[in-house]
Amino acid sequence: MNARFVWLFGFLSIATPSFAQARPTEPAVAAMVGDDPVEVAETQQMMDLVFRNKKPTGDMLPMAQAQVLEEIVNRRLVLAYALRAGDVPSAAELAKAQKQFQIRLAAEGRKVSDVPKAESITQADLERQVLWRLVWDRYLAKYRTPQRRETWFQNHHGDLDGTELVVSHILLRPVAGASQKETEALEKQAESIRAEITSGKLDFAAAAAKYSAGPSGKQGGRLGKIGRHGPMDESFSRAAFELKAGQISPPVRSPFGVHLIRCDEVVPGTKKISDLTGAIDEALAEELLVKISHLERPRTTVKYTSAWPHFKPGTRELAK
Numbered sequence: 001m002n003a004r005f006v007w008l009f010g011f012l013s014i015a016t017p018s019f020a021q022a023r024p025t026e027p028a029v030a031a032m033v034g035d036d037p038v039e040v041a042e043t044q045q046m047m048d049l050v051f052r053n054k055k056p057t058g059d060m061l062p063m064a065q066a067q068v069l070e071e072i073v074n075r076r077l078v079l080a081y082a083l084r085a086g087d088v089p090s091a092a093e094l095a096k097a098q099k100q101f102q103i104r105l106a107a108e109g110r111k112v113s114d115v116p117k118a119e120s121i122t123q124a125d126l127e128r129q130v131l132w133r134l135v136w137d138r139y140l141a142k143y144r145t146p147q148r149r150e151t152w153f154q155n156h157h158g159d160l161d162g163t164e165l166v167v168s169h170i171l172l173r174p175v176a177g178a179s180q181k182e183t184e185a186l187e188k189q190a191e192s193i194r195a196e197i198t199s200g201k202l203d204f205a206a207a208a209a210k211y212s213a214g215p216s217g218k219q220g221g222r223l224g225k226i227g228r229h230g231p232m233d234e235s236f237s238r239a240a241f242e243l244k245a246g247q248i249s250p251p252v253r254s255p256f257g258v259h260l261i262r263c264d265e266v267v268p269g270t271k272k273i274s275d276l277t278g279a280i281d282e283a284l285a286e287e288l289l290v291k292i293s294h295l296e297r298p299r300t301t302v303k304y305t306s307a308w309p310h311f312k313p314g315t316r317e318l319a320k
Helices: 040-050 060-085 091-107 123-143 146-159 180-198 204-211 215-219 234-240 277-296
Strands: 029-033 036-039 164-172 222-227 252-254 257-267 302-304
Touching: 029 040, 029 060, 036 040, 036 060, 040 060, 060 123, 060 277, 060 302, 091 123, 123 277, 146 277, 164 180, 164 204, 164 215, 164 234, 180 204, 180 257, 204 215, 215 222, 222 234, 234 252, 234 257
Parallel strands: none
Antiparallel strands: 029 036, 029 302, 164 222, 164 257, 252 257
């Protein structure tokens, strides 16, 4: 999944109490946020919505599953924060929101009962969806200020404005089925190679020719231009765009192995802030979600189960 997560803040399925269906007894639970369970069924539903056009496979599947679960957990933490801070809508606001949804459906020639019953929505789910939308829209309205948009653009414009990097790399490729220890050994080797280069014992091109398992090794590791969101793997691109011209990254893991990346040149993009309002607002929403969830985690306990892939707490690494 792209690092810029697909946002689904709309009403996924809001219905009247008569439509709500009970789930089977003791449904599988992926995580507990305080006393609130995140069910596997809910997590799978979001997976289906986010990846309806392109299902992840292989090693990418558990990473995508963990990211979706983290999104749901963070939303629960935001609601816990809002409840604790008293930032919740009134009963009248909740009723108005549901009425507006019904009006919107009517304008589309539909009614509440048209929502697919196969989704097995419970009344608690419905109330949470309405509450989430109202709370989140209120927080976003306060957070997305012109000053914050400008600051974000100044700090991160290279992510969005079409900036490209000319990069070179050295790839240390693990054997098929390599263990964690073997991958860690490759990282240590990469650190040693980096030390050779930075100390002046070996230049980057010679090191690439000597050590790199990638086809670019014969060209001194030179890959050419890359953008922030392609064509390289996200882990590679993210690390590369943290570099200034002439800098060499620490060892970077990707699905292909362990890399040392050098930024050879920065080619500035030409898009202005006015061209990127939507993308900046999406990034600010992601930033706010992470900020509030981090504030709430010390107060609301999050426990994961083995029923669904998840990250190690505080990392983007899969728990075993």
